[in-house]
Amino acid sequence: MDTMISPDAPVADPIAGLPEPEGSETEERIAVATQWQLMSMRFRKHRLAMASLIIVILFYLIAIFANFLAYADPFKTEAYRSLMPPQKVILWDDDGFNPHVLAVEGARDPVSFKRIYKTDPDHKIPLRLFAHGYEYKFLGLFRTDRHLIGVADDAGVTAEESIFLMGTDLLGRDLFSRLMRATRISLSVGLVGVALSMFLGVLLGGISGLYGGVIDITIQRLIEITRSIPTIPLWMGLAAAMPRDWSVVKIYFAITLIISLIGWTDLARVVRGRFLSLRNEDFVLAAELAGAGQLRIIFRHMVPSFLSHIIAAMTLALPAMIISETALSFLGLGLRPPAISWGVLLQDAQNIQTMANTPWLLLVAVPVIIVILAFNFLGDGLRDAADPYG
Amino acid sequence: MLSFIARRIMLGALTTWVISIIAFLVILLPPGDFVDAYIAQLSGLGQYVSLETAANLREQYGTDQPFHVQYIKWIRRVAHGDFGQSLEFGVPVADVIGDRLWLTMVVSLGAIALTWGLALPIGIYSAVHQYSFGDYFFTFIGFIGLAIPNFLLALILMYIGFKYFDASIGGLFSPEYQLEPWTWEKIWDLIKHLPMPVIILGMAGTAQLIRIMRANLLDELRKPYVVTARAKGLTETRVILKYPVRAALNPFASTIGYLLPFVVSGSIIISVVMSLPTVGPILLRALVAQDVYLAGTIILMLGTLTVIGTIISDLLLMWIDPRIRLEQR
Numbered sequence: 001m002d003t004m005i006s007p008d009a010p011v012a013d014p015i016a017g018l019p020e021p022e023g024s025e026t027e028e029r030i031a032v033a034t035q036w037q038l039m040s041m042r043f044r045k046h047r048l049a050m051a052s053l054i055i056v057i058l059f060y061l062i063a064i065f066a067n068f069l070a071y072a073d074p075f076k077t078e079a080y081r082s083l084m085p086p087q088k089v090i091l092w093d094d095d096g097f098n099p100h101v102l103a104v105e106g107a108r109d110p111v112s113f114k115r116i117y118k119t120d121p122d123h124k125i126p127l128r129l130f131a132h133g134y135e136y137k138f139l140g141l142f143r144t145d146r147h148l149i150g151v152a153d154d155a156g157v158t159a160e161e162s163i164f165l166m167g168t169d170l171l172g173r174d175l176f177s178r179l180m181r182a183t184r185i186s187l188s189v190g191l192v193g194v195a196l197s198m199f200l201g202v203l204l205g206g207i208s209g210l211y212g213g214v215i216d217i218t219i220q221r222l223i224e225i226t227r228s229i230p231t232i233p234l235w236m237g238l239a240a241a242m243p244r245d246w247s248v249v250k251i252y253f254a255i256t257l258i259i260s261l262i263g264w265t266d267l268a269r270v271v272r273g274r275f276l277s278l279r280n281e282d283f284v285l286a287a288e289l290a291g292a293g294q295l296r297i298i299f300r301h302m303v304p305s306f307l308s309h310i311i312a313a314m315t316l317a318l319p320a321m322i323i324s325e326t327a328l329s330f331l332g333l334g335l336r337p338p339a340i341s342w343g344v345l346l347q348d349a350q351n352i353q354t355m356a357n358t359p360w361l362l363l364v365a366v367p368v369i370i371v372i373l374a375f376n377f378l379g380d381g382l383r384d385a386a387d388p389y390g
Numbered sequence: 391m392l393s394f395i396a397r398r399i400m401l402g403a404l405t406t407w408v409i410s411i412i413a414f415l416v417i418l419l420p421p422g423d424f425v426d427a428y429i430a431q432l433s434g435l436g437q438y439v440s441l442e443t444a445a446n447l448r449e450q451y452g453t454d455q456p457f458h459v460q461y462i463k464w465i466r467r468v469a470h471g472d473f474g475q476s477l478e479f480g481v482p483v484a485d486v487i488g489d490r491l492w493l494t495m496v497v498s499l500g501a502i503a504l505t506w507g508l509a510l511p512i513g514i515y516s517a518v519h520q521y522s523f524g525d526y527f528f529t530f531i532g533f534i535g536l537a538i539p540n541f542l543l544a545l546i547l548m549y550i551g552f553k554y555f556d557a558s559i560g561g562l563f564s565p566e567y568q569l570e571p572w573t574w575e576k577i578w579d580l581i582k583h584l585p586m587p588v589i590i591l592g593m594a595g596t597a598q599l600i601r602i603m604r605a606n607l608l609d610e611l612r613k614p615y616v617v618t619a620r621a622k623g624l625t626e627t628r629v630i631l632k633y634p635v636r637a638a639l640n641p642f643a644s645t646i647g648y649l650l651p652f653v654v655s656g657s658i659i660i661s662v663v664m665s666l667p668t669v670g671p672i673l674l675r676a677l678v679a680q681d682v683y684l685a686g687t688i689i690l691m692l693g694t695l696t697v698i699g700t701i702i703s704d705l706l707l708m709w710i711d712p713r714i715r716l717e718q719r
Contacts, residue, residue, distance in 0.1 A: 362549060
């Protein structure tokens with residue numbers, strides 16, 4: 001069944017093609033460029049992929065500086081601030097530039113018993129950059145309490161009590177700050193998961209393509225079997241089997257392991273295909289005749305020529321991992337509170353009542369969609385650039 | 391030909407076997423055994439279980455034996471159609487699943503039908519009118535479809551439906567038909583409720599297939615035989631539909647094997663969000679409550695149905711494409 005094409009087989013898209021060489025100068029530049037230079041030239045032609053690369057980098061910066069960007073302690077609960085709607089930041093007032101928010105007062109509606117919130121237009125709370133807030137460890141290096149934004153020191157209130165850029169959840173925790181922390185966990189789950197499936201994929205795909213014969217057939221069948229199992233029920237089963245008393249860290253690694261159980265098949269296919277096509281190349285034969293050892297041939301001659309393909313395949317595998325974690329946590333089978341991930345946050349927006357009353361809880365979906373789109377475009381661009389001679 | 395079918399069925403049987411082991415692992419992995427859970431549940435209801443009964447139950451289920459012995463016992467019972475008791479509902483597993491299994495299949499097959507029905511014409515259109523407004527439009531929609539996980543799509547559509555159309559999207563039946571026996575009215579009611587979950591479920595697959603179809607057809611359209619056909623004065627429709635589309639269909643058809651597990655997986659999760667009466671919500675509940683026999687049975691059944699579906703699609707593919715028939719001879 002080697003005529004099978006996996007659903008994400010390379011899709012040729014000539015938009016990203018190299019420019020027609022205009023003058024002899026460009027031609028010469030292309031002629032002497034190394035493979036990686038050619039790739040980066042081609043990649044930079046792909047506008048959407050470039051934009052996506054920037055977005056992805058920004059998101060990983062958010063993940064790294066999550067605590068600095070958050071302004072309120074993401075774990076601090078307060079019943080009096082339950083389900084507050086997002087708040088407006090007012091940048092200008094009568095005196096010119098003076099960013100501030102208005103103080104919010106909560107009360108219980110005597111009829112519906114819902115908490116309702118009113119802003120007090122006379123009580124302005126000024127905002128400051130690099131203000132003091134809750135204490136955390138900056139990049140795990142030193143303790144600090146500086147945050148990108150916060151309230152001025154002389155305001156007499158804390159950030160937790162006054163700033164609600166995206167509203168609060170049922171327990172009165174600030175959604176924006178929680179989202180920053182969730183970004184860190186959700187994005188890193190993807191990375192760890194890809195690293196694991198990359199290891200499995202390259203190992204098994206490499207063995208399969210290199211040795212062929214019975215080993216190849218066995219591994220191919222293994223891949224086919226893995227792919228014909230409906231993944232979500234399987235993940236759900238494995239995830240539900242995790243003991244309830246496991247620590248957050250243990251669950252985190254178990255979840256990444258579970259989602260990479262499926263992810264490796266795609267990478268294994270790519271690697272195997274590359275090995276098979278390269279095995280008969282002249283330069284491999286030349287290296288063999290020159291007396292190079294097998295390991296040297298693989299790592300010095302073969303791997304560099306398909307490394308770019310692996311990078312592209314990994315980029316395309318990342319969003320799938322992120323979706324998987326989000327979906328599992330959303331169902332309550334993945335990461336569990338107190339861990340904060342996108343799926344955990346979305347769990348609060350699971351039914352129609354919450355959505356009707358507190359639509360801002362659904363805002364968490366926005367970064368999920370943006371990141372996944374960006375990774376898809378980036379992966380597409382990389383895949384097109386991966387083969388600069390094509 | 392026959393050897394190919396035999397091989398496919400062998401592989402299918404192998405897959406089913408692997409799935410049954412995984413399903414059984416799911417049953418065994420949670421700490422404690424089935425009898426512990428059962429006793430805990432009964433004593434929660436104020437009933438007393440004597441040590442003797444517990445020992446009898448352990449004997450019956452063989453929970454104190456090593457893994458492979460337990461597995462063989464379990465699979466033997468399954469082969470006789472005895473899937474065990476659901477802990478949570480206190481009735482046989484088969485009764486709990488009931489209609490839900492085939493409703494799951496209806497939704498999944500509906501999604502696949504939609505995927506094919508949309509992806510084929512749109513893919514052809516996009517390839518023939520490359521870089522036109524329509525092409526960009528469908529590419530854009532396709533990317534959105536690929537990028538938004540379907541449970542998020544369900545959430546967002548439910549929110550839009552609620553907010554702007556004042557309609558609650560969810561379920562497969564109107565409240566008045568929920569508990570009714572099957573009648574034509576109920577089936578009609580089901581048909582009216584199907585489009586939303588089917589569209590949500592089919593979106594990602596459709597997007598993927600459009601891209602594959604477009605790319606394949608673009609490759610074909612550049613080949614010399616298309617130029618020849620045009621030079622001979624064939625009408626444009628015929629030039630495109632007669633050969634290039636047929637050639638481009640092959641990889642398109644081969645993806646159906648992967649489409650089915652993908653769609654079944656998706657149906658589980660959107661069923662939970664949209665509260666569809668399929669096996670999805672029951673599976674989730676069973677897993678959370680560690681209702682192990684129910685969960686294991688559902689995983690086994692879904693896996694088996696998927697394997698059967700994959701075999702059927704492979705046979706269909708062979709019937710469509712003579713090249714594959716020849717290769718396998």
